[in-house]
Amino acid sequence: MAQHKVNYTQDGGLPVAxxxxxxxxxxxxSNSIWALTYGLACCGIEMxxxxxxxxxxxxxxxxxxxxxxxxxxxxxxxxxxxxHAEFIKRLYDQMTEPRWVISxxxxxxxGGMFNTYATVQGVDRIIPVDLxxxxxxxxxxxxxxxxxxxxxxIRANHASRAQKAKxxx
Amino acid sequence: xxxxxxxxxxxxxxxxxxxxDNEMILNFGPQHPSAHGQxxxxxxxxxxxxxxxxxxxxxxxxxxxxxxxxxxxxxxMPTTDRMDYIASSSNNYGFALAVEKxxxxxxxxxxxxxxxMLLEINRLMSHxxxxxxxxxxxxxxxxxxxxxxxxxxxxDIIEGYCGARLTHSAIRIGGVxxxxxxxxxxxxxxxxxxxxxxxxxxxxxxxTNRIWLMRMEEVGTISKEMxxxxxxxxxxxxxxxxxxxxxxxxxxxxxxEVEFNVPWSDKGDNFxxxxxxxxxxxxxxxxxxxxxxxxxxxxxxxxxxLMAHAPKYVSAPKLDIMTQNYSLMQHFVLVTQGxxxxxxxxxxxxxxxxxxxxxxxxxxxxxxxxxxxxxAPSFWHTGILTDLLPGHYIPDxxxxxxxxxxxxxEVDR
Amino acid sequence: MRAxxxxxxxxxxxxxxxxxxxxxxxxxxxxxxxxxxxxDLEAIxxxxxxxxxxxxVEQMVVFIKPEDNxxxxxxxxxxxxxxxxxxxxAIDFLAQRGGFEIFYQMLSMNKRKRIxxxxxxxxxxxxxxxxxxxxxxxxxxxxxxxxFGIEANGHPFMKRIxxxxxxxxxxxxxxxxxxxxxxxxxxxxxxxxxxEARDVIGPELRDTAKVDRYDSERFxxxxxxxxxxxxxxxxxxxxxxxxxxxxxxxxxxxxxKKDSVVIDDPQR
Numbered sequence: 001m002a003q004h005k006v007n008y009t010q011d012g013g014l015p016v017a018x019x020x021x022x023x024x025x026x027x028x029x030s031n032s033i034w035a036l037t038y039g040l041a042c043c044g045i046e047m048x049x050x051x052x053x054x055x056x057x058x059x060x061x062x063x064x065x066x067x068x069x070x071x072x073x074x075x076x077x078x079x080x081x082x083x084h085a086e087f088i089k090r091l092y093d094q095m096t097e098p099r100w101v102i103s104x105x106x107x108x109x110x111g112g113m114f115n116t117y118a119t120v121q122g123v124d125r126i127i128p129v130d131l132x133x134x135x136x137x138x139x140x141x142x143x144x145x146x147x148x149x150x151x152x153x154i155r156a157n158h159a160s161r162a163q164k165a166k167x168x169x
Numbered sequence: 170x171x172x173x174x175x176x177x178x179x180x181x182x183x184x185x186x187x188x189x190d191n192e193m194i195l196n197f198g199p200q201h202p203s204a205h206g207q208x209x210x211x212x213x214x215x216x217x218x219x220x221x222x223x224x225x226x227x228x229x230x231x232x233x234x235x236x237x238x239x240x241x242x243x244x245x246m247p248t249t250d251r252m253d254y255i256a257s258s259s260n261n262y263g264f265a266l267a268v269e270k271x272x273x274x275x276x277x278x279x280x281x282x283x284x285x286m287l288l289e290i291n292r293l294m295s296h297x298x299x300x301x302x303x304x305x306x307x308x309x310x311x312x313x314x315x316x317x318x319x320x321x322x323x324x325d326i327i328e329g330y331c332g333a334r335l336t337h338s339a340i341r342i343g344g345v346x347x348x349x350x351x352x353x354x355x356x357x358x359x360x361x362x363x364x365x366x367x368x369x370x371x372x373x374x375x376x377t378n379r380i381w382l383m384r385m386e387e388v389g390t391i392s393k394e395m396x397x398x399x400x401x402x403x404x405x406x407x408x409x410x411x412x413x414x415x416x417x418x419x420x421x422x423x424x425x426e427v428e429f430n431v432p433w434s435d436k437g438d439n440f441x442x443x444x445x446x447x448x449x450x451x452x453x454x455x456x457x458x459x460x461x462x463x464x465x466x467x468x469x470x471x472x473x474x475l476m477a478h479a480p481k482y483v484s485a486p487k488l489d490i491m492t493q494n495y496s497l498m499q500h501f502v503l504v505t506q507g508x509x510x511x512x513x514x515x516x517x518x519x520x521x522x523x524x525x526x527x528x529x530x531x532x533x534x535x536x537x538x539x540x541x542x543x544x545a546p547s548f549w550h551t552g553i554l555t556d557l558l559p560g561h562y563i564p565d566x567x568x569x570x571x572x573x574x575x576x577x578x579e580v581d582r
Numbered sequence: 583m584r585a586x587x588x589x590x591x592x593x594x595x596x597x598x599x600x601x602x603x604x605x606x607x608x609x610x611x612x613x614x615x616x617x618x619x620x621x622d623l624e625a626i627x628x629x630x631x632x633x634x635x636x637x638x639v640e641q642m643v644v645f646i647k648p649e650d651n652x653x654x655x656x657x658x659x660x661x662x663x664x665x666x667x668x669x670x671x672a673i674d675f676l677a678q679r680g681g682f683e684i685f686y687q688m689l690s691m692n693k694r695k696r697i698x699x700x701x702x703x704x705x706x707x708x709x710x711x712x713x714x715x716x717x718x719x720x721x722x723x724x725x726x727x728x729x730f731g732i733e734a735n736g737h738p739f740m741k742r743i744x745x746x747x748x749x750x751x752x753x754x755x756x757x758x759x760x761x762x763x764x765x766x767x768x769x770x771x772x773x774x775x776x777x778e779a780r781d782v783i784g785p786e787l788r789d790t791a792k793v794d795r796y797d798s799e800r801f802x803x804x805x806x807x808x809x810x811x812x813x814x815x816x817x818x819x820x821x822x823x824x825x826x827x828x829x830x831x832x833x834x835x836x837x838x839k840k841d842s843v844v845i846d847d848p849q850r
Contacts, residue, residue, distance in 0.1 A: 023832040031834070037202045041229055041578055042254035042335055044206070045298070049334075052301070052317035066202040081581075083746045084207060084228040085770035087200055110787070113248065116232035117753055117762030118745070120770055121786040137254075137335045148825050155831065227744035232760070234729075235753055239594040239760045270639050271608060397665050400718030413691050506596060513608025515639045516687055516698060518668065529687065531673055534605025536596045544669040544687070552721040581744055 025159035029072070029098065030151040031061040036071035036091065040078025043105035043137040047077040050140035060147055068094040073150065074127075075143070079107035080120045092127045100154070102146055103129045106136045191215060195563070199228045203306040203567045206577030208551065210566065212558070219566070222558035224551055230581040237541035241507025242268050242342060245541075250336035252545060253579040255298050256291035258327075259521040261340040266421060267517040267528035268342045272482050272510045277474035279467040280344035281422045286357070286460045287330070287339055288422075289453045293364075294323045295522035296450050300371060303443075303571035307384050312374055319360075319367050326356050342508075343483035344476035354461055364454050368447060375443075385440035389557055389569035392437060399556070400549040403524025404449065405573060408442040410435035415520040427459045442572040482508040507536035516544075523547055523574055545579035590677035591756040610636040618693055622662050630654055641696045648684070648701040652710045655686060655699065659715055664688040664697060667716035670723065672730045674756045681705050682732060686712070703732070711737040729754035761788050 039047055051057045051064055065071045068091045080088060092101070103123050106112030109132045111121035123129060130153065133146045198209035207228035213221035233252065237245050249260040262284060269276065276284075297320045304312035324334045329350045331339040339345065375381045391401070396409040406413055412433040416424040432448035434441035477483050484503050485496035512534040518527040524546025531540040550573045558566060613623050613635050619642040623635050626644060630653065633645040646654050658664040669687035676682070679702070686699040703709060711734035712719045723734040724743040731752040733740055742749060750765045751758055761767075771783050806818040822839070830836045 019832055027832045027834070038200065040207060042251055045254060045335060048302075049317065049321070052321075053314040054318065054321045064202075079229060079231055081228060081230055082766070082769045083230065083744075084199060086773055087228075089774050091200060113251075114231045114236070115788060115790055116236055116760055117758070117766040118230050118232045121788065125783055125786070126770060126774060139334060152825075152827065155827065227742075227746070230744040232753060235758075235760055238756075273608075395717075398717045400666055400668060400716065402668075411691065418691070418694050506598060509603075509605065511606040511608045513610075513638060514643075515608070516641060516669070516696065517639075518689075518696075525668065527669060527687070529669060529671070529685070532608075535599075537594060540673040542669060542671045548721065549718050552718065555720070556717065 021160050022158055026155045026157060029159065030154040033060070033062050033073050033100075033147060033150065033154075034065045034071050035062050036068050036074045036095070037064045037066055038074055038076055038088075038091070040076065040080060040084070041105075041107065043077035043108070046137045046140055047075055047104065047143060050143045055140040055144065057144070057147075060144070060151075062147055068092075069096065071095055072098070073100040073102060075102045075104050076108045076123050076129075077104040079112070079114055080123050080126070081118050082120055083118070085120050085126055088123065089126050098154075098157075100130045100150055101127055102131045102133060102143075102150065104133045104143060104146070105138055106134065109134070112136060192220065197566065199225070203570065205302060205570060205575055207581075208570065208575070208577065210554070210558075212563070212566070214563070217562045219558050219561055219563070222555055224554045226548075226551055226577070226580050228581065229577040233582045234541055234543060237538050239537060241536050242510070242538065243503075243507065245538075246341070247336065247338045250338055251578055252543065252582060253295075253521060253523060253526070253547070253576050254335060255576055256295035256522045257335065257337045258287045258291045258339050259295075259519065259526060261338060262288055263517070263519045263521065263526045263528050265340050265342045266519060267515055267530050268510065269477075270517050271513065271515045271530055271532060272479070272508070274343050274477040274479050274482065276344050276422075276477050277472065278423075279348075279464070279472045280475045280477075282460055282464045282467055283345045283349055283475075284340060285422050285424070285427075286349070286457065286464070287327070287337075287345075289457050289460065290323055290327060290357075291337075292453045292522045293450055293457075294320055294327075296446050296453070297323070299446060299522075299574045303568070303574075304371075304375065304381075306567050306571045307381060309374065309378070309381065312371055315367070315370060315374075319364070322356075322360050326353060326360070329353065329356070341476065341483075343479065344474075346475070348475060349464070354464070357457065357461065361454050361457055365451070368450055372447060382440070384564070384568045385443055385572075386438060388439045388561065388565050389572060390436070390438040391553065391557060393435075395553070395556060396437070399553040401524065401553060402546050402549075403520065403522070404442055404445045405524060405546075405550055405553075407431065407433040408445045409437040415518055415525060419518070421519060423463065424456075426463070427456050429456050439568055439572040442574075446574075482510070509534060509536050518544070521546065523576065523579065524550070543582050545582060547573075547575040547577075547579040551575050551580050588677070589757070592759045593756055594760070608638055610638050613637055613642060616642070618695055619697070622658075622695075622697065625662055626654060626657065629657065641698055643698045643700060645700050645702075648703045648707070648709060651684075651686070651699070651701055652712055652715070655688070655712050655715050658688055658697070658699075662690065663692045664690045664695075666691065667712070667718050667722075668696075670712075670719055670726065672726050672732055674730065674754065675702075676705055677756060681707070682730060684709060684726075684732070708733040708735050710735050713737055728752070731755070 049055060074092060074095060103109050107114060108123050111119050131146050131150055133142050135142055193214045195212045195214055197212055198204045199207040209225040211223040211225065212219050233248055236248055246261055246264060249264045250257040252260045297316045301313045301316035327337060328334050330353060331337045391409045393410045396406050412431050414431040417431050429452045432445050432452065434445055480499050484490065484500040489496040490500045510532045512532060514531040516527055516529045518525045526546060527544030529542035529544065530538050533539040557569060613619050616637060619637060626632060630650045631647055635642065635644045666689040667686060668689050671685065673683040681702055681704045683700055683702050688697045688699060709732060711723055713723060721743060723737055724741065726732050727740055728742045728744050729752060741747060751763055767786055768780060771779055805820055805823050807821060808814060808818055826837050
């Protein structure tokens with residue numbers, strides 16, 4: 001693709017920018033990551049805190065949506081139990097492509113301290129996960145950093161090419 | 170290989186129409202933004218009116234009681250954090266108090282004062298969180314942002330004390346691990362001085378707000394008999410006309426030395442509960458002011474002990490462990506094998522922000538509890554929805570769930 | 583020789599117990615030492631058989647016969663002012679005595695007293711539901727059934743409450759391992775993907791002490807990252823934490839650390 005040295009937005013004051021489809025699509029995708037409110041346990045409280053006044057998630061373009069159909073990223077915040085496992089799969093399937101999953105906190109990553117009969121040992125047994133955030137519960141800063149990493153990951157994609165289906169394992 | 174296809178059948182359970190007499194079944198949850206966690210409600214509807222409600226819980230059941238049977242007593246402390254994760258220290262405290270009663274420990278006064286400070290800060294945090302989420306569910310976004318702002322100040326104080334924002338583990342069996350940090354009292358005073366104005370701000374936004382009143386007043390009325398029969402405690406019970414506060418009636422720690430009122434109401438509706446929560450915040454602030462004075466008196470009197478002296482159950486102070494052989498051995502045994510409380514059982518109830526938080530421990534003399542039952546108030550506050558929701562409309566469900574203040578870490582344990 | 587593991591109690595055991603250690607007892611005092619409790623006990627004794635009664639940690643414990651439970655609680659609620667049933671559950675004594683101990687934790691708000699009513703039932707026996715007296719027993723008895731398999735007669739909806747309806751086994755029995763049995767281990771996989779997916783998904787990693795030697799290569803400290811596969815020595819130079827790609831991001835202002843303010847005081 002041709003490289004253009006002139007940056008019209010900066011130099012000419014013109015509201016025009018030349019770029020590739022990939023970049024403009026990825027720009028849109030990475031800066032409007034709408035998250036599904038999936039507060040399962042304690043981490044859900046920190047997720048709410050990152051959406052609230054002090055940490056202000058909206059500036060990343062991350063707005064919490066109540067419906068999986070409108071969401072791009074599922075932040076699994078909290079312990080996933082065996083009783084609930086079925087529903088996370090249903091909700092994941094309802095999300096539209098492209099979709100990403102952030103597994104927030106030890107419980108979602110590996111089952112964490114709840115090494116018991118009732119806890120799923122890591123959400124990656126049910127759905128493919130893009131990003132694991134450590135911590136019990138991770139601080140809102142961790143979640144923000146995670147979202148920034150996810151933005152980088154999205155930007156590294158070739159949006160114009162067919163996406164490889166994510167594997168479960 | 171590509172992603173494994175799932176076996177789940179299409180889900181038509183959400184809405185069922187083919188019933189006689191025009192009844193519709195609506196599924197609410199378990200992943201619903203205003204369900205305060207993983208509550209699932211099956212609502213039988215006649216038009217908009219709920220005729221039968223069937224709450225389904227257990228979506229956050231993590232097996233804490235089973236975990237307790239496989240852990241030494243001190244090891245279980247961080248698990249209690251994850252019960253009522255809005256106010257972790259109150260759970261830590263409930264468990265610590267139960268074990269202390271079981272083995273008969275005397276906690277030093279300074280530790281008691283610090284514990285009371287932590288408990289009341291947790292109460293404030295919990296109530297602010299309750300106000301924020303309930304207001305958000307009803308549509309008052311501003312209150313949500315305001316209340317979270319204040320909550321963050323408290324979290325900073327707690328973080329300075331124990332290093333964690335949410336899951337504190339700030340209380341140990343036999344006392345507290347640390348003295349409060351230097352800036353604690355100044356920060357707390359700053360916060361408390363601002364708090365009355367903040368509470369007034371919320372009240373200005375809500376008290377005369379027409380939408381708030383319409384969704385709160387005369388909605389979700391719990392009669393006194395119903396509240397007692399369902400085992401309601403805490404603000405749920407006090408809003409229904411029983412001025413029962415365990416801090417007042419069966420005082421633990423130094424609650425008999427502080428001056429505070431128990432706000433209550435005989436209306437029993439959502440609005441009464443809202444008022445009780447707001448007043449309780451004021452009372453908590455009052456208690457905190459008094460604990461600051463008590464703490465300063467402890468410092469002046471030179472009381473430096475923070476942990477009880479009981480070599481069989483509690484490790485010696487760090488200095489002794491590092492310098493004295495016997496203390497080190499004792500510590501080693503207590504950490505690797507755990508304390509062995511006497512044979513017997515105990516039920517201790519404390520007033521957590523949600524209500525009566527009880528710990529029943531049956532000890533058979535081993536290092537692990539033989540049976541530990543967590544009596545979490547939210548469990549019954551969820552159960553009451555069975556009887557409370559019928560007769561209400563669908564929009565009322567959200568405001569009723571909001572004011573019952575249920576936390577699912579506690580309901581399902 | 584293999585270590586002996588008892589089948590009737592698979593919970594964790596202390597790895598060392600002093601052979602001559604005799605556990606002390608939590609002190610029990612006679613009921614006569616408290617007037618209120620004594621009066622209550624007399625009232626219960628007048629109508630029902632009381633097997634044992636004492637005061638332990640400020641609360642009276644009364645042992646009754648299991649068939650009397652409904653009537654005793656009714657008496658306590660209506661005549662003795664014990665208006666709230668705080669808690670109800672069971673303790674598994676199958677290995678020692680072949681049954682369960684069930685306790686009802688009662689609270690009187692007028693007297694500020696708590697009584698624990700206890701009874702012993704044989705394995706397989708059911709209890710009378712007290713749901714008619716206290717609505718709170720509705721859910722507690724369901725939980726008791728869920729966790730121990732003890733059914734309550736006359737309960738309107740005797741189904742599992744915390745575990746899924748299709749769950750097998752009763753988790754709080756001493757014979758049930760903490761990490762679940764075979765059914766529990768594959769529950770979510772079987773339900774969502776089917777049994778044939780077990781090989782694909784693989785078993786759960788339950789060993790908390792497991793050390794994966796690759797972990798030190800896969801995970802680096804924040805700001806000390808190295809390319810994948812590099813051996814981590816621990817002396818990696820500090821990299822600037824990079825939130826944007828080097829070439830800048832399309833339409834987004836380049837983040838320049840020199841222009842940004844670092845807030846040192848979180849209490850600002």
